[in-house]
Amino acid sequence: MLHPGTAPLTGPRRSLRGGAPTVAGSSAARLLRLEEEHAARNYAPLPVVIATGEGAWVTDVDGRRYLDCLAAYSAVNFGHSNPRLVAAAKAQLDRITLTSRAFHHDLLGPFVTELADLAGKDMVLPMNTGAEAVETGIKVARAWGYRVKGVRPDAANIVVFGGNFHGRTTTIVGFSDDPDARDGFGPFAPGFRTVPFGDAVAAAAAIDEDTVAVLVEPIQGEAGVIVPPEDFLPELRRICTDRHVLLIADEVQSGLGRVGETFACSSWGVVPDVYLLGKALGGGILPVSAVVANRDVLGVIRPGEHGSTFGGNPLACAVGLEVIRMLATGEPQRRARELGERLLGRLSGLVGHGVTAVRGRGLWAGVDIDPEVGTGRELAERMLRRGILVKDTHGATIRLAPPLVVEAADLDWAVDELAAALVPPAG
Ligand SMILES: *Cc1c(COP(=O)(O)O)cnc(C)c1O
DSSP states (O other), X not given: OOOTTOOOSOOTTGGGBOOOOOOTTSHHXXXXXXXXXXXXXXXXXXXXXXXXXXXXXXXXTTSOEEEESSHHHHTTTTOBTOHHHHHHHHHHHTTOSXXXXXXXXXXXXXXXXXXXXXXXXXXXXXXXXXXXXXXXXXXXXXXXIIIIIOOOTTOOEEEEETTOOOOSSHHHHHTOOOHHHHTTXXXXXXXXXXXXXXXXXXXXXXXXXXXXXXXXXXXXXXXXXXXXXXXXXXXXXXXXXXXXXXXXXXXXXXXTTTTXXXXXXGGGTOOOSEEEEOGGGGXXXXXXXXXXXXXXXXXXXXXXXXXXXXTTOHHHHHHHHHHHHHHHTTHHHHHHHHHHHHHHHHHHTTBTTTEEEEEEXXXXXXXXXXXXXXXXXXXXXXXXXXXXXXXXXXXXXXXXXXXXXXXXHHHHHHHHHHHHHTSOOOO
16 A cells, blocks of 8 residues: 555666565575575674665675665665775775884875865874774873873763664674673673763763763664754863763764764764764775874874774775765765755655654664554565565664665655555565
């Protein structure tokens, strides 16, 4: 059944898209068996084995096409096999890929200069994964606390928020409140205080003379695309300035175009002291992350105190530079804004028709599924059979975050298919 506000099911490239995967007997079956035998079970992926990708579409090993509405958790903001990014990577492969930071190389200077410029800050500390950027942010904040703010040795604390997701290291999961992320992995590093997300008053109350930072995702992605109250981030900014505490924005997922701005903080007019970046900074090609801040903060780190063998490598810088130059045009952000308005508008038409709530900003939506029509996982499986890749989170929510290069017509088609998938199978 079609719901009000949805177009008929005339999706583009319908003839080319997925259809029901029949894994048994295909080459996918053998590949799934290999993973089952030898890959640690730290994920529970949907049963699709992807072989190639282009733009917002991927193709599986049996030639079926799917619209990618996850975009590797926004690491693929610029689309699969983005020609500009692939060309930059290929050109650099023929030059040099790794020098270590024991020596200088000719792309680090341009990379840190242009990234600092994009963020309106002085300095960049390059790392690889998002979790490493968060860990680096924690170390920088503690060093700043002891060396600049004058916090007592080993007494520093950092205020974090309930429902947070900042990565998977033992320190980071220690201040998660998700039992799956945390339980069974202690003991954990001390020095973190959790207050409810969206509650600036609670954050202010948790700050004392030993507080060095407030660490926040401007929009909580893994928690289900939770957008805070309008005054939350501006209030946090004011509190951190008043109390001489660093505001650290984890923009690993929310940053670099996804919400229609270069940084999600900007959509509330907020400038944090420290940006943590990752995911899309590597253009979907390799892991590239960074901590970006002014000299009075990042300048506290001295030679030998922190590093990474691969951090800031020539290949990462070549791809990262191209990402920064694409963002500097404003075009990805504009697309996210315009397409996001369209997506959120159409999704809100589903509320009351198998959907209980829709949240989002830019081209990033969390859709709460009415338990009557199925779990988030069941919806993701139904969408897979319809040729669309989505990811469920926390049981009843699915996330939509297609590459920012997605075509409007493909997006409309995906929402139509979601509307159809929300009708429980007969019987
Ligand atoms: C994904 C993510 C991280 C961790 O990034 P990895 O590259 O997976 O280590 C950190 N913070 C946020 C907000 C994220 O979404």
